[in-house]
Structures are given as C-alpha cells and as structure tokens.
Amino acid sequence: MLNVDKIRADFPILNRTVHGKNLVYFDNGATSQTPQIVIDAIVDYYSNYNANIHRGVHTLSQEATDKYEEARIKIQKHFNAKHSYEVILTSGTTHSINIVASGFATLLKEGDEIIVSSLEHHSNIVPWQMLCEKTGAVLKVIPMDQDGSLRMDVYHELLNNKTKLVFCNHVSNALGTINPIEEIIHAAHKFGAYVLIDGAQAVPHIKPDVQELDVDFYVASAHKMCGPTGVGLLYGKEELLQMLPPYQGGGEMIETVTFEKTTYAGLPHKFEAGTPNICGGIAFGVAVDYMNSIGFEAIDQQEKELLAYGTQELEKIEGLKIYGTGKKASVISFNLEGIHPYDVGSILDKLGIAVRTGHHCAQPIMNFYCIPGTVRASFAFYNTKEEIDALVTAVKKAKMMLS
Ligand code: PMP
Numbered sequence: 001m002l003n004v005d006k007i008r009a010d011f012p013i014l015n016r017t018v019h020g021k022n023l024v025y026f027d028n029g030a031t032s033q034t035p036q037i038v039i040d041a042i043v044d045y046y047s048n049y050n051a052n053i054h055r056g057v058h059t060l061s062q063e064a065t066d067k068y069e070e071a072r073i074k075i076q077k078h079f080n081a082k083h084s085y086e087v088i089l090t091s092g093t094t095h096s097i098n099i100v101a102s103g104f105a106t107l108l109k110e111g112d113e114i115i116v117s118s119l120e121h122h123s124n125i126v127p128w129q130m131l132c133e134k135t136g137a138v139l140k141v142i143p144m145d146q147d148g149s150l151r152m153d154v155y156h157e158l159l160n161n162k163t164k165l166v167f168c169n170h171v172s173n174a175l176g177t178i179n180p181i182e183e184i185i186h187a188a189h190k191f192g193a194y195v196l197i198d199g200a201q202a203v204p205h206i207k208p209d210v211q212e213l214d215v216d217f218y219v220a221s222a223h224k225m226c227g228p229t230g231v232g233l234l235y236g237k238e239e240l241l242q243m244l245p246p247y248q249g250g251g252e253m254i255e256t257v258t259f260e261k262t263t264y265a266g267l268p269h270k271f272e273a274g275t276p277n278i279c280g281g282i283a284f285g286v287a288v289d290y291m292n293s294i295g296f297e298a299i300d301q302q303e304k305e306l307l308a309y310g311t312q313e314l315e316k317i318e319g320l321k322i323y324g325t326g327k328k329a330s331v332i333s334f335n336l337e338g339i340h341p342y343d344v345g346s347i348l349d350k351l352g353i354a355v356r357t358g359h360h361c362a363q364p365i366m367n368f369y370c371i372p373g374t375v376r377a378s379f380a381f382y383n384t385k386e387e388i389d390a391l392v393t394a395v396k397k398a399k400m401m402l403s
Helices: 004-008 036-048 059-079 093-104 126-135 152-158 181-190 238-243 278-294 296-315 341-350 363-369 385-402
Strands: 087-090 113-117 138-142 163-169 194-198 217-221 232-236 254-257 262-264 320-323 331-336 356-358 374-378
Touching: 036 278, 059 087, 059 232, 059 278, 087 093, 093 126, 093 163, 093 194, 093 217, 093 232, 113 126, 113 152, 126 138, 138 152, 152 181, 163 181, 181 194, 232 238, 278 296, 296 320, 296 331, 296 385, 331 341, 331 385, 341 356, 341 374, 341 385
Parallel strands: 113 138, 113 163, 163 194, 194 217
Antiparallel strands: 087 232, 217 232, 254 262, 320 331, 331 374, 356 374
C-alpha cells in the first residue's frame, strides 16, 4: 500500500493553488509531474558539471559523459534491453517514431503493407502515412470496438506475407485501453513483419520487458514518467538498428568524414547526431530510479483503486458517458450529454482541476464515436480519492451551469 501523503511531498507543484483552489492535477496523460529528486538532478547538472559530452578531455566533460552514459544503462535495465547501445536517447516518442519511419523509407517497396491500429496518437499515424507516400506501401488499419478495444479478429485477417511493419500503442492516450501487444507482436512475427510499440502512455503504469515481449522497437517519452520534457527512448533490437540508415547527419554520429565519403559511428551514436539533451538524459535516469523506488506493483494497485472509484462515482452522474470501458489504465475519457468537452474543461479549471479536453491527438477515435472530443481525467499514483471527489463535485457543477 502506497503512503500517498509521503509521495505527494516529493512533488512541490502539488502544493500550489489554481484560481484560489488547491490544484487537482488529472492531466498526467499529457505530462506527469516532476519529483524534487528529478528537479534537483537538473539543478545539479547546470550548477556543477554542465559540459558537452563524449569529446572533452576536461573533468566537467568527463563527469557529464559518465552521468549521461550511466543514465542510458539505468534505462537499459529498466526496459531490460540486452545491450545499452540498443537504447537511443531521442527528444521523445515522436522523434523516436520518425527515426524508424524514415529509416524504413529505403527498405520498403511499392505494394508492401503496413498495419496501424485505429487507437493511435497522430504521432503514430502521420509518419507512417508519409512513409507510404514515399514508398508506395499501403496502410491498413485495425478497427476498434465500441468498448475501445481493438478488433483482434480483423488484425489476424489483415496480416499476410506483404505485411512488413505493424505499429500499435501499448496504452491508448485517448481512452486508456491496454492493447494486447504480446499477441500483436507474436502474430506479426509469424509473417516476418517488424513491430513498433508506442509506449508513451504505458511507461507511467507498466514496466515493459522488451526482451520478454520480443518487440522490435519500443518508444517512449521521459516526461510521461516523472522525467523532463524533450528526452525519450528509442529501443531497437541491435540487428534492426544496424540495418536502418541514420536519421540525421551531423557531429557525434560519424566515424570519419572526408569530402569523398563519411563513415558512420556505431550504435547508439549513429542515431544521436548533434549535442543531445544531456541534462534531460541524466534526469530521465533519475526519474526511472524514482519510479522504481515507488515500485510498479504499488503504482498499479493505487491507480486501479483510483480508476475503479472514479468510474463508479462519475457513472452516477446522469447524462455522463464514459468512452473506453475495456481493459485499461487509469484514464477516464467522458462527455456530458449535449455539452462541449471544452466548456466542461474550462469550468473544471476555474475550480482548480486540470484535465485535458479535445481530440487528444487521436482524431480517428473521435470520428469513430462521432464526437468532437472528450474530457480526459488521467490519474497518477500521487492522486487521491479526495481529488476524485473534487472532480465529481466540479463535474456536477459544470453540468448544472451548462445545461
Ligand atoms: N504517443 C502517445 C500514445 C502519446 O500519448 C503521446 C503524447 N501525448 C505521443 C505519442 C507523443 O509523445 P511526445 O509528444 O512526447 O513525443
């Protein structure tokens, strides 16, 4: 059982007020809050050893390099990658996906097929559409059901010998659905297709084991799991990262450069052109340590309780409809009948409650339900039942004011 009061003390921002009310932060799906230990790591870097890495002979550069590479190893261990050089530090999920999508542009041919799920964030749709435009590959979509789950029967029918790539999120950001990625990966491999799993919304809740999953690529952002923005992960199996061409050219990613020919550095540097987000990478490592110190079992237990309680209490409000009711993470996406989600969100904000409203960068899901968007309350392990009570009271008030 988590000591939530003690945990909340780790997050200075949770003490602030918004419009004179105690902040209730339920926008964790967009970005999680940052514990003091991560803030301290950022301050420590800029106060004590700010330097460029990998090329300096001086002490500061060596210290920064060591810390950055230590962070890579922490992230490797967390995701259970076989080698630390299979962990590419990127600017986030979007960057990671684009590295893979642009790499496959040289490897696909006309008529090849790519499968994406209908539950994807735009960042796991648009790069693949761009890839199809470049290569003549065809995009196929796994449809969804009313309860927000994927039509796995159709997925199995879509797979064939022309399927080269499959992309799916681990957890949907708009609905919270936890997708059966084991089955997705296993089935794709039978046809020799590679699978990229977008773990952006999974990593705050689940500790993925990339070797056990046998996944080809797994991507995520640090800022969804108590780390800073502007840094993330591209995990790839060694042989696949070797196979893909570099994404960007520049310093750090080369072995030798002449005007006749450049040879590229080995992994992970081949995909890390230019000065990286050094401080962010180091802080990402600290965030990983912090999440593990809380423990993913305890996180899961706390969030399951919040999800069950929140669902039960919100469902009591007449005219409130929840979207996505299958197996899911601690996300409640809902609407009040006849009321625009933006209006609900604006009133909640006046009451100190931060939620996300709109299409959540997942317009195909909104089109499926024929709605402009939803109000999304996404819970983290530092949230409480009292905060859910505040949400429920505020939603009732919004309903009264807007009906
Ligand atoms: N995929 C999913 C499922 C997401 O929720 C997000 C962030 N909302 C992204 C990708 C993109 O992440 P980032 O903006 O950190 O690159």
